[in-house]
Amino acid sequence: MNYLKIFSPATVANVSCGFDSLGFAVDTIGDEMTFTKTQEKGVKITNITGANLTYDVDKNAASAVVKKMLEDANADFGVALTIHKGFSPGSGLGSSAASAAGAAFGTNKLLNNVFSNLELTKFAMFGEKVACGSAIADNVAAAIYGGFVLVRSYEPLEIIKLPVPNELRAVAIHPQIEVKTKDAREVLPSKIDLNDAVTQWANVGGLISGLYTNNYQLISNSLVDIIVEPHRKKLIPFFDNVKNSALKADALGAGISGSGPTIFALCKGDEIANKVHQSIKETYKETGIDFEMYISKVNPDGMKILNSN
Amino acid sequence: MNYLKIFSPATVANVSCGFDSLGFAVDTIGDEMTFTKTQEKGVKITNITGANLTYDVDKNAASAVVKKMLEDANADFGVALTIHKGFSPGSGLGSSAASAAGAAFGTNKLLNNVFSNLELTKFAMFGEKVACGSAIADNVAAAIYGGFVLVRSYEPLEIIKLPVPNELRAVAIHPQIEVKTKDAREVLPSKIDLNDAVTQWANVGGLISGLYTNNYQLISNSLVDIIVEPHRKKLIPFFDNVKNSALKADALGAGISGSGPTIFALCKGDEIANKVHQSIKETYKETGIDFEMYISKVNPDGMKILNSN
Missing domain, CATH: 3.30.230.10 (Ribosomal Protein S5; domain 2)
Known part of the structure; x- marks a missing residue:
């Protein structure tokens, strides 16, 4: 090649x-x-x-x-x-x-x-x-x-x-603001409650279990972050509004992508993903902040070769 | 009935x-x-x-x-x-x-x-x-x-x-000492490092993934506790000796059962389980502390009805 x-x-x-x-x-x-x-x-x-x-x-x-x-x-x-x-x-x-x-x-x-x-x-x-x-x-x-x-x-x-369960879809909104990775790190506490950590790792276990068993309800129940999101969401304007509008439109869950500002939602199937896309879009239009939105399958293969010789 | x-x-x-x-x-x-x-x-x-x-x-x-x-x-x-x-x-x-x-x-x-x-x-x-x-x-x-x-x-x-992977076996040693649940709770810190928590939940994810895929190496790599064991092992005499003798005899991992004092090891197959059992036994005999030992399959069914009418 x-x-x-x-x-x-x-x-x-x-x-x-x-x-x-x-x-x-x-x-x-x-x-x-x-x-x-x-x-x-x-x-x-x-x-x-x-x-x-x-x-x-x-x-x-x-x-x-x-x-x-x-x-x-x-x-x-x-x-x-x-x-x-x-x-x-x-x-x-x-x-x-x-x-x-x-x-x-x-x-x-x-x-x-x-x-x-x-x-x-x-x-x-x-x-x-x-x-x-x-x-x-x-x-x-x-x-x-x-x-x-x-x-x-x-x-x-x-x-x-x-x-990757076959019907898993991602919706993402990228508000056109800057969140510096440094700031996103600095808002995090260096120490957390042991009890909160237990809750979090039980959810990690639940999410992974749900991926292995195509259990969308379990995936949904486990898509919870009680440790990082409460701090980082303050850096993302209207985070709660976006998350709530995603959940109201039947997203499995929603959270911060990386250190933000993009917010992602996971959904079961195209129909719900489209509904979640629309719901988030309507919510964010009202904020006056520019944004881009995406809708996508979770990509089981990663890289693709488009052309070669 | x-x-x-x-x-x-x-x-x-x-x-x-x-x-x-x-x-x-x-x-x-x-x-x-x-x-x-x-x-x-x-x-x-x-x-x-x-x-x-x-x-x-x-x-x-x-x-x-x-x-x-x-x-x-x-x-x-x-x-x-x-x-x-x-x-x-x-x-x-x-x-x-x-x-x-x-x-x-x-x-x-x-x-x-x-x-x-x-x-x-x-x-x-x-x-x-x-x-x-x-x-x-x-x-x-x-x-x-x-x-x-x-x-x-x-x-x-x-x-x-x-x-439960089919070949998973458990070996347990119960030193005849008392560890009060209250003490076992009290030695734990209420706050832990976020970085340690991340390490721990990645291991929870690895362990669960290993159970789903019969990946004994991954189970072994993930059987690590950097948060609770370092504190609680102080309540269990010769914990490190037991753990090391289990790992030397090719156990997948070892740790504290519940709040102790029992120490468990997980093993792949009967042969290694017997070897681990023997190795722990020889180690603990030297301590002068009475103990009981067990060797068992991980029981996929839980309860059994032995008799009914």
């Missing part, structure tokens, strides 16, 4: 009760990236559209990953990269993760799949570190593995791919 | 990472109880063997449950109860839970199964409250549902039955 064009999905990390542990990939939001083998070694970015990102190959999340992988694999070729961002950086939908994970996936194809998904996740985490300063795994793992993932452990890194 | 004799299993609650949320039933440790319909309404205990427990029907965990159920069901008969305790109260293996859950199960049979397992769990929790002062669900739910259970929520009560 000398050339490929891929779709790298946006991802929802945290997923209510699963703060810093759970994530899932979506299907209709994401970046398109092309990878072309070059005789000249190393990496260059030939085009970036859709967002204003750096062309400095050591500072761009995607090219930094490509560069590191080519070096680690001792490749006898280089890569020319184009990036089309399909959604905004700073949305809480894993923008840098989509770049970094897409770069890892695409480069691995040109390297004849020499690296495992776990290794690709580690490379993509390096890209996250370049872009955001910390090597977080939940978004990049969801993008690479697809579907729902559990980051069971960082040391050593262990990623568990969880099953 | 006018008479039945049942086996009500011992149970391991908490299960490392799953403090106050997870439990499982064992197969070779438990109580035997008989239930005989009587014309006279109400409940009486005609015999208790194996432990020194009260015959006061309002204070005994088993009879208190029987009495409440007969009243709630408006039964036109009474029950004469015998209890043979097969393991010691205060062991951390759910002794009062076996009595209370057995009483709920047995009485329900005489009532032609009028109550659901969830309702039986609630009745048994009432028995736990009579015996221990608090209506804890994890032991009684494991005894009633069998196998592994997750207490997803208390309000409303929601119990999730989890699958």
Whole structure:
């Protein structure tokens, strides 16, 4: 393979009760990236559209990953990269993760799949570190593995791919405001009540159990976050209104995507997802704040190859 | 049905990472109880063997449950109860839970199964409250549902039955010392680090995922408790020695059963379970403290009817 064009999905990390542990990939939001083998070694970015990102190959999340992988694999070729961002950086939908994970996936194809998904996740985490300063795994793992993932452990890194019930749909609203990751971290308490932690891990257990058994009611009951959401929602204007309008329209649950400001809702089936989409839209129109909305399947496969030769 | 004799299993609650949320039933440790319909309404205990427990029907965990159920069901008969305790109260293996859950199960049979397992769990929790002062669900739910259970929520009560990999075996050692539940509660911090909580709930997720997928390695990796065990193990002499000897003999993991002093190990298959049993035994013999040991399948069914007419 000398050339490929891929779709790298946006991802929802945290997923209510699963703060810093759970994530899932979506299907209709994401970046398109092309990878072309070059005789000249190393990496260059030939085009970036859709967002204003750096062309400095050591500072761009995607090219930094490509560069590191080519070096680690001792490749006898280089890569020319184009990036089309399909959604905004700073949305809480894993923008840098989509770049970094897409770069890892695409480069691995040109390297004849020499690296495992776990290794690709580690490379993509390096890209996250370049872009955001910390090597977080939940978004990049969801993008690479697809579907729902559990980051069971960082040391050593262990990623568990969880099953995705067939009718699971995600609706997301991205209010056009900025939530700084630093602020989102700073509003969190360093200590929490043991009793609250028990409630939270029982919900993590319930959510994962519901994914394995296609039990939408259990998924719904478990999509509760009593630890992080009460603090972070203050950074997102009209969070409660959005959540309530989603639940009123029969969403299984709703919460903050990553560190926000995007709010996601999970739903059973297209009909309810459309109803939830409409309900949230009507609610947010009244706020006067600009927003974008998405509706998508939970994407069980993650990356897609759109074109190759 | 006018008479039945049942086996009500011992149970391991908490299960490392799953403090106050997870439990499982064992197969070779438990109580035997008989239930005989009587014309006279109400409940009486005609015999208790194996432990020194009260015959006061309002204070005994088993009879208190029987009495409440007969009243709630408006039964036109009474029950004469015998209890043979097969393991010691205060062991951390759910002794009062076996009595209370057995009483709920047995009485329900005489009532032609009028109550659901969830309702039986609630009745048994009432028995736990009579015996221990608090209506804890994890032991009684494991005894009633069998196998592994997750207490997803208390309000409303929601119990999730989890699958049990076929080769899962439990080894338990009960050092003949007393750990008061009150002390076991008091050593716990009321506040914990958010980062530790994340580690713990990722392990809960991993353990449950491992149960669904028969992934013994994942079960092993996830059987870690960084929150409760470090405090409670101080109340159990030679805990670390036991745990290390279990892990050296290839146990999947080991931890405190309930609030102790019993220590459990989970193992894959009979051969390793026997090896772990032997290894722990040799370790504890050197301590000079008396102990009892058990080896058992994880019991997927919970209660058994031994006899009826």
